Amino acid sequence: MMNRQQYMDSLRKLSPVIYLKGRLVESVVDDPMTRPHVNSAGMTYELAGDPAHEELMTTVSHLTGKRINRFTSIFQSTDDLIKKVKMLRMIGQKTGTCFQRCVGLDAMNSTYITTFNIDKKCGTNYHERFKKYLEYVQEHDFMVAGSMTDPKGDRSKKPGAQADPDLFVHVVKKTDEGIVIRGAKAHQTGMINSHEMLVLPTTNLGEDDSDYAVACALPVDAPNVVHIFGRQTNDGRRLDGDIDTGNSEYAIVGGETLTIFNDVFVPWERVFMCGEYEFAQDYVSTFAAYHRQNYGGCKVGLADVIIGSAAAMAEYNGVKASHVRDKLTEMINMAETMYNCSLGCSCQGTKTEAGSYYVNTLLANTVKLNCTRYMYEISRLAHDIAGGFIATLPYEDDYRSPETRAYIDKYFAANPAFSTEERIRVGRLLENMTGGTALAESMHGAGSPEAMKIMLYRESNLEHKKNLAKALAKVGEIEKKQPEHA
């Protein structure tokens, strides 16, 4: 396992092509715009070496028997599923933002299952290949970006029916050595500070779309791969000091990119699906269920910070009203409900034929659907408690300036037991965590709400529920009764 420093050093050895605000990023570790994302992912390395967190952060490889970072593991029990949730909440509490590494974890776990299933039906050899790749990842403790979401183009059309065939990643060439892929992946969390990426399909596919049925792994700095960094809320503040960004150490969300594949070569030993379109749907829903499970972990960790910020703000403001207590309680209830949903789908996980453990699909989909509403509501209540102050705070430069600092210290003072700077800092943190990109991520990460709804409806066994109702309403007895009243 690597520690934080080793992780950073290892990133320095890579040379991905990353565009950001019209320029190339030379070093993701040292660039002030990307450094906080590295710090946040770095926490997954740092805590793994901390004995206090060893149980949550590490486990034993079922392949090698060696101790590995949990982020490179295949789940071996429902206890592993539960520990994943607890680990995510704990790290989220420490970073206050996305630490990016769960996407690869879920991609690897869904690939583990899917390759097994493909091989079983098609006689291919993907599963062994993938196990070797997995061992390689575990051995080096790599951070793997789970690379799923295609740009999708016209949402009313399937991949093969798009005006531009490249709007979903697809195989454009197969050789003896490997395949060549073209297209792009959007919203790539943690991509720029990962070592590897694991590409998988994003939607169910039909026979005509078999070129789009491709899964494979490659380094983030593979030739012909280009990353364009997305602009985040208040990104520019990172260059202005350490107050205004709110969370200067870890910034916000996961440093998402548009990652472009300009005819990228992938050798066969890194290809885990190639043409088996009929497995795409299960692949996607398996990944999605694992990934939706997470939101009752990491987002609850973030909610803990927001709740703590709001409680602190009330104290700084000198407000002791019952409505504050009530609002905090509502926030707590939403946070713990999301956590419960993740625990529930985990404890009801089941063993797959591949031998690994998988969450309960129906229950996992509640997690994320609730998250798309609760994180907005938690943010709303936090704004309510914090006061209008978070919308009109002065610039850090004005706070640093001798001409205005005294005014700010004087007039933004509230409860005299606390300093004005403390109040401003927590206000800025709260601002950071409750607006813009952070909210949108709660909405669309791991799939948009309608995707959860489709799964909930599909998995709910509505026929069974109808039969329960009919039995109690004695509908079955109508026929034999009719004569009595005829």
Add this chain to the structure above:
Amino acid sequence: MMNRQQYMDSLRKLSPVIYLKGRLVESVVDDPMTRPHVNSAGMTYELAGDPAHEELMTTVSHLTGKRINRFTSIFQSTDDLIKKVKMLRMIGQKTGTCFQRCVGLDAMNSTYITTFNIDKKCGTNYHERFKKYLEYVQEHDFMVAGSMTDPKGDRSKKPGAQADPDLFVHVVKKTDEGIVIRGAKAHQTGMINSHEMLVLPTTNLGEDDSDYAVACALPVDAPNVVHIFGRQTNDGRRLDGDIDTGNSEYAIVGGETLTIFNDVFVPWERVFMCGEYEFAQDYVSTFAAYHRQNYGGCKVGLADVIIGSAAAMAEYNGVKASHVRDKLTEMINMAETMYNCSLGCSCQGTKTEAGSYYVNTLLANTVKLNCTRYMYEISRLAHDIAGGFIATLPYEDDYRSPETRAYIDKYFAANPAFSTEERIRVGRLLENMTGGTALAESMHGAGSPEAMKIMLYRESNLEHKKNLAKALAKVGEIEKKQPEHA
């Protein structure tokens, strides 16, 4: 273990004093007003004998090693806690209403823990006494009413400060043989068709309230005990046939009573707390957490029936609109979220010093708080889908009458694939399950919402959350930085 018939026979041997609409109930089994409640509780006996449900419905006594009905068991693992939830959901699906027996189960489990704790500190012998009583209950497979909620009188005053000291049950006399109690318990679910009742305190108590710190067991037909049956929504329809009541077999909620103790004698071997007021608060919150856990089981079973009814109604009405699907999905999400909350607090249960397992208090309180909102919202959406028809359905008598039946069959016909009677019956079931008493029970059973909020706030460790926020906002670093900018 008893089966359903034995249960009914056993009830016939008891002679509780029950008033209902100005008359005495002669036999709870045979009286058409109380029979459905007996049927519903009877399901807990019937299913225990069904091999298909043996795993959920029964377990092995940790006292005797004999197989017992799970409703008389002490939880020995988190798996037992999870099975409880699953059992409750499954029975709820079959009765469509309260089956009453969980109150005693939770009362016994909280008494098991509390007696152990009292003995440990006070050197009393309650725990052994209670284990003997428990063995007696398990041996006879008794249904035990958990008797907790006092009438409470003026809510702004503690028990001893009430104008009438009897508004909370209290000890009025102690003799060598036992104690004499006076007062009443309100909202007594399943009381009239139970064998025994287990009385416990309802609120935290101070030194002045020590007479109110009393827990004990007694038969429901003990001398000087009087029950007054509460009036339920549409109760009179039970006498009118089998359609209008909606769920003619099992009726509605739990047949609650006001149960009065007119100086009732309880022998010492049935007394499990007597004066140890300082344990009342934990006793209450332990019972409450166990009991709140349930609502993601039984109510989700009921929600399954409501969702099934609504889905069936849409089909009967011939409505195939996307909004119906969306509303059903929202109902499913709420139901499964409640279920997840119960699973979550169960899988995070912990072993008590007494050796039994207890749910996670914080997480258990989310279950019921969500229930107080979701069951109303589920009912609202069910009304939306069902159509105005559920509010203006004709009388069963008119449906039975040759003069009007043809009109009703003709004009309440909708989707021709189904009979009018089927549509009416499911409509009546839905009406039964979504209004009046049923809703109020979702609100106040296992405590009113504010009781959950108090627990959520208390258990949430807000200080920890504040510290998380301050760490990210770098509040701790302010002091050492100040000089730089001075």
Add this chain to the structure above:
Amino acid sequence: MMNRQQYMDSLRKLSPVIYLKGRLVESVVDDPMTRPHVNSAGMTYELAGDPAHEELMTTVSHLTGKRINRFTSIFQSTDDLIKKVKMLRMIGQKTGTCFQRCVGLDAMNSTYITTFNIDKKCGTNYHERFKKYLEYVQEHDFMVAGSMTDPKGDRSKKPGAQADPDLFVHVVKKTDEGIVIRGAKAHQTGMINSHEMLVLPTTNLGEDDSDYAVACALPVDAPNVVHIFGRQTNDGRRLDGDIDTGNSEYAIVGGETLTIFNDVFVPWERVFMCGEYEFAQDYVSTFAAYHRQNYGGCKVGLADVIIGSAAAMAEYNGVKASHVRDKLTEMINMAETMYNCSLGCSCQGTKTEAGSYYVNTLLANTVKLNCTRYMYEISRLAHDIAGGFIATLPYEDDYRSPETRAYIDKYFAANPAFSTEERIRVGRLLENMTGGTALAESMHGAGSPEAMKIMLYRESNLEHKKNLAKALAKVGEIEKKQPEHA
């Protein structure tokens, strides 16, 4: 204008055929099951004669210049539209339930407009006919049931495509004297205690459905008309005294019927549409907008009573907590928001070509959509405040019985400043107003929620909104800019 007594006397002169629980109702005024509905409608006559309410309750006929009950008027100004809302709220506060007479009022106003429009385009003479009928209604101060909702059968099919053509009212014969209609109307509010009914179509119609395009007036006791009374929540309690029904004087909702037309003859002078199918859609949406306007009047009157009941219950219970105040405030906000919506659509009303005033359609549809949610939420909060007591209250018979009364008085006592009976009575009122039929009426009266949604979407001018966005996003300037960056 009639007063309350004259209204009752006038009803005694009619002889409608009404089935209720397998029997015929001999006198709607004297039958204890129907009497409360008569009382409630009677309030519209009683208050009209009260000088304190003259301004709201009466107006001057634009046809005759005589003072008339506002319920028989055609709106002559936005002020009339606003006064309608205020009148409805005021009466609702006094009856605590539906007083039924607004349906006819809205039917008459929409017929006034529609007949004018048909005549203008088709050269028919409906408008003059209708004005004569209106004069007749005003002169006798008749209560007119607005008879709109057909049974609808299979909701996926239009009238003419139903398996049974009678599932929508239609013309089966035309003679020189008049027409013969067949079918039924469901959910007929106030029908049994009206004098007249005004039949109008319930949905938009195509060319094939022209027989269904029929509007006409007839007495409620016309030959071949049969009414079947719908069963309401807790209906049987009306026979048991005056406590348990909660609102013994006025009962609940509007005494809805299924009204059947077994080939009923209507003379031409009472026919206001016959075959002009292309006017059905506007007729329906005009009626609907007027009718949806009402819910921020009458339902707010009812909400006032529910809020008052909840506030009283908190006082009776001795609860002074801040959460009660907060919940009451939320209820008040919902009530006043509905009221505001009704005022808004009224003050933005416009003059029609027929000379009368019509509400703003878009704004009127918000009223009822909000109502379908707020009345449930208000009820939920009322249950929360009232306590579990409303679900387990004893029977009035037990309260009257010397054997149990003392127990009830003793153990249901709370705040000593109030009597137990007061607490029970208000509890029963609250139970009456917040469950079952009352809720379903809030949902489906004046159309189901999806009907409002269709109108809101249709009337919202989405294209205009898109253009606003594009202007601010400078989308129009893209083309000319492109070259700069090419």
Add this chain to the structure above:
Amino acid sequence: MMNRQQYMDSLRKLSPVIYLKGRLVESVVDDPMTRPHVNSAGMTYELAGDPAHEELMTTVSHLTGKRINRFTSIFQSTDDLIKKVKMLRMIGQKTGTCFQRCVGLDAMNSTYITTFNIDKKCGTNYHERFKKYLEYVQEHDFMVAGSMTDPKGDRSKKPGAQADPDLFVHVVKKTDEGIVIRGAKAHQTGMINSHEMLVLPTTNLGEDDSDYAVACALPVDAPNVVHIFGRQTNDGRRLDGDIDTGNSEYAIVGGETLTIFNDVFVPWERVFMCGEYEFAQDYVSTFAAYHRQNYGGCKVGLADVIIGSAAAMAEYNGVKASHVRDKLTEMINMAETMYNCSLGCSCQGTKTEAGSYYVNTLLANTVKLNCTRYMYEISRLAHDIAGGFIATLPYEDDYRSPETRAYIDKYFAANPAFSTEERIRVGRLLENMTGGTALAESMHGAGSPEAMKIMLYRESNLEHKKNLAKALAKVGEIEKKQPEHA
């Protein structure tokens, strides 16, 4: 009246001291950070000269009979109150953000009423003074910042009890010529691009706080006045081009400042309250009601733009699903409900003793309380419809760069009927309007939610509601009945 150009020119003649990011702003008109706020306020001048908007934008002065900008008027009728709402919605549709000028309008109207009331009781001469000032404002068509919110310090303490007496503006000296004030005002909307400011108290005051009872007018560049500009969401993007800011012409919210009064002299002819503490509460609640009325105007204009953006995004994305239509409809319903609330409180406005018109206080408070929830929910639904894309859009610089533009055009393409740039631009607009400062302003502008709740509870006449309930429950008849059953 001034036009837009004249407004800008007039600002150039002023020299307020404004700090922004550690520097002084030389010209609010020309500084790219403040220019958009000037543009937005400028719209109130521009539209006033547009004949198409003359009716809404202008009126006749009741003082001089001359045509004036409505923003300098005193409301003379309920029609004026309604036109205010319509004007605000219309401008909001064109700016997509705050145009700042309503604060002064409301401050002037509440000062008009309050000065009349003070004079009447105290024999002072404030009203005449204020009318002269008003004439001066009307004559020059000045923009007046309504300057109300004090920093407030420790929220648990009144002004005089603060550790620092300056945390509320107060009089520190009175001379023959005038008064000297000290303190600050926070969240000063539009301050930097106003000509004048009208200072008024922010809270109810006791006898000990009489120095805090001060109202007065002064130029924004009066000696010893210092403004510190608040940092807004994504403020830095204004310097980066015209795409990323979303609304490059008008930016976001109202350019709020902390405005400090370092012993500022105000001549007596500009003092409108000085020591009459007993009028502070009514002054504040009058201003607040007027100001809360606005939010169903301007915010609905903004909601129109958000709805339009979301509808456009769905089209650009190629999504035609029913759920999009449903979500748009929910957004429309919320927007129109807020609008209705503003119309309702306006049409129920009443004439004051001063002769001007005032909104209905109870009804006005619903507007803003709903706004604090609806704008968040509208934003949430907009995010849902728009897709995750709004959180990961690339930088404008990358879009302008030849090295990456083609990638962005290719991979952010969706529905081929629209350009990628169009999709990006509307996405950025939507991002701008639905996060951070914009949301916080919806929450706290015109007072925080609890302030509305206090008013709703106070104005609701709960006693009347309780009496309505008691009448229906026949509580008054209990006494005379008791004997019957005794």
